[in-house]
Amino acid sequence: MFSGTLTLAGLVVRRDRWLLAAWAAVAVAVPLFNAYSLSALLPTRQARADFAVASAANPITAALLGPIHDLSIEGVVAWRSSLQSLLIAGLAGLLFAVRHTRAEEDAGRRELMAAGAIGRQAPVTAALAVIAAVNAAVTLLLTAALALGPGYDLAGSLLFSLTAGAGGLVFAACGLVTAQLAQSAALARSLAVGVLVAGVMPGVVVPDDRIGLLPAGWPRIAGPYAEGRWWVPLVPLALTVALVLTAYALSARRDIGAGLLPDRGGSTGPVRAGRLLRGPAALAWRLSGGQVVSWSLTLAVMSVGVGWVSASFDARFGDLPLVGELLGRLGRETMGDALIAIFTYVFCLVVACLTVVCALRPYTEESRGRAAPLLAAPTGRTRWLAGHAALGLAAPAAMLLAVGLGTGLGAGRPWAVLAQTGTTLLFLPAAWSIAALTIALYGLRPRLVVPASWTVVVASVAFVALWEAKVIGREVFLLTPFGYGHPTISPGPVAPAAFALSAAVLLVVGGVAFRRRDLMA
Incomplete structure (x- = not known):
């Protein structure tokens, strides 16, 4: 035994x-x-x-x-x-x-x-x-x-x-x-x-x-x-x-x-698919949609809690010089706003990590041998990868929207909902660039995509620590995905647009490379 x-x-x-x-x-x-x-x-x-x-x-x-x-x-x-x-x-x-x-x-x-x-x-x-x-x-x-x-x-x-x-x-x-x-x-x-x-x-x-x-x-x-x-x-x-x-x-x-507990990825299902399961995008949603919904709901609940706490933050901590000095560096009008800014950025980093998990789904399907039967049928490679890539791009949008609405509603101020939603969605090009980089690595070097993708995320988080410790300059930090969204930086339109453009280029590179290479044995 x-x-x-x-x-x-x-x-x-x-x-x-x-x-x-x-x-x-x-x-x-x-x-x-x-x-x-x-x-x-x-x-x-x-x-x-x-x-x-x-x-x-x-x-x-x-x-x-x-x-x-x-x-x-x-x-x-x-x-x-x-x-x-x-x-x-x-x-x-x-x-x-x-x-x-x-x-x-x-x-x-x-x-x-x-x-x-x-x-x-x-x-x-x-x-x-x-x-x-x-x-x-x-x-x-x-x-x-x-x-x-x-x-x-x-x-x-x-x-x-x-x-x-x-x-x-x-x-x-x-x-x-x-x-x-x-x-x-x-x-x-x-x-x-x-x-x-x-x-x-x-x-x-x-x-x-x-x-x-x-x-x-x-x-x-x-x-x-x-x-x-x-x-x-x-x-x-x-x-x-x-x-x-x-x-x-x-x-x-x-x-x-x-x-004892079945999983959608391991169940056979009916002989013929229903109308809602016709196409790669629908299949990608069936495989990973439940996770995206659960992640979004979890982030929304946590964001509401942060917004609720921030509403009374000034009354509770207004007389504490140490906390006031730390949060005052963010340049916010109140310490409650500074608290929301800090936690919003942390939630955005969490969303980036979850985005990698969604973007790695094509690799998981191929490595487990489930992609080959689909691609042997009339489903083309580009269409199959596009279905998973679409979910990889939609997932961070849903999660960031949940964070923005949650923090705004929890704060109890009508204007905060719009402001927080705009702040979180501004991080979307950065999340897209990470998802697109994962797709590109999957198309180019599928066996290296997992360690390489997570290495990029860990290195980006390390650059956040280096920026806050004043080891690197603003110009270097803005080159990383997590740079322009930092609460101490007021981003212009150039950085988000540049990351959105890079995401589009990387998706094209990943799609072309996937069409030309052999499937993993």
């Missing part, structure tokens, strides 16, 4: 050694960065006390992170880093779990391995072993970094790291369970991410005295640099064991490639 587990674990590490290293590096770097930045920003106890009062007055901050009980610099850093560490460990763990279980079945490699000396539970066990090893390594590295770097208490640092690592294992185990339930990797990831969001954002509906029942409350109860409750990491570890046993039970009872 478990034969071949060590061999599979070694293969997993060899395949994803750079991803594992990046996961560990980010998980250690984020709390360490918070430690040094908050030490410089809040050097005195009085400054931390004022910061705690201001944070408690912010509904979003209070809901996500809870109140600051420990006013020591270690306690403030742990409060600030707890949700971030849980998100990093949880998201990386669940994506990794699905990647090496259900995604392997979708690609057909799991069935080939099952024909050899590989036990039925070996893939689940190998993925779990690698995830646990990475979390253990992050725990040790983060503990040493906090103790040797800023000089925090060793025991408190270990408890903070253990709580984050154990919480991440819970979501990784959720990924293993959803991989057994879902019929596709996309559906398994969506379900696991939904569990993650439900676990880390409960403060809106769950009272603070009951928050300990959910993952977001575990770091609060642990109190690593105050009370030091060492039994708290045992709770997520016990939940992890229960979820892993569930994953084992489901894996032992289902067929390879099957799942």
Whole structure:
């Protein structure tokens, strides 16, 4: 049943050694960065006390992170880093779990391995072993970094790291369970991410005295640099064991490639398509339209919350010089407007990432062998790719429109709806250029499109950080997709028009290249 587990674990590490290293590096770097930045920003106890009062007055901050009980610099850093560490460990763990279980079945490699000396539970066990090893390594590295770097208490640092690592294992185990339930990797990831969001954002509906029942409350109860409750990491570890046993039970009872929850991408459907499924564009919508709608609704709800908070931002933070100085750099009339500008830009960056996911759909269809039968029929290559490209261009428009309407309606000012909608749609050429670049890479070098597309997005985000740190100049920053939409820059019509034109050129390049190359074997 478990034969071949060590061999599979070694293969997993060899395949994803750079991803594992990046996961560990980010998980250690984020709390360490918070430690040094908050030490410089809040050097005195009085400054931390004022910061705690201001944070408690912010509904979003209070809901996500809870109140600051420990006013020591270690306690403030742990409060600030707890949700971030849980998100990093949880998201990386669940994506990794699905990647090496259900995604392997979708690609057909799991069935080939099952024909050899590989036990039925070996893939689940190998993925779990690698995830646990990475979390253990992050725990040790983060503990040493906090103790040797800023000089925090060793025991408190270990408890903070253990709580984050154990919480991440819970979501990784959720990924293993959803991989057994879902019929596709996309559906398994969506379900696991939904569990993650439900676990880390409960403060809106769950009272603070009951928050300990959910993952977001575990770091609060642990109190690593105050009370030091060492039994708290045992709770997520016990939940992890229960979820892993569930994953084992489901894996032992289902067929390879099957799942209890069907997915549109894996269902056969009727013999003849209906009127609404006649053409590549309709097929693209059936495959990815549900995701676009769910993403748009999620962004709309979050945007309404941001707009609602901004309406009372001045009254809550007007007397805090530190926040006023930070938000005043944006050149807005009120701090509420500055808050909306910041979050709108963040939402636009999220939309850009989701745009890449939509634009990669043709690659997914071709790599899984579903494009070849369609292209062997009267459907032409250009028409098939145009259907997916149309959805890739329409998706960011819908999501940006949802962000603009949400922030404007949440602010409660009629003029804000039009202003915010215009601001978000101004980012549309940048999102289109990213989608078009993905299509062009798919047509030119399909096997490199996934790493190359995400590298472009990560590099663009890095340029945002370099601009805000004043490392690069305005001219260089405006050459990146995220440059002209930054809240500190007043864009003219040239930059959006240039990115819209580049998107059109890249789409033509991708279409021509796709027509001339062979399909992936």
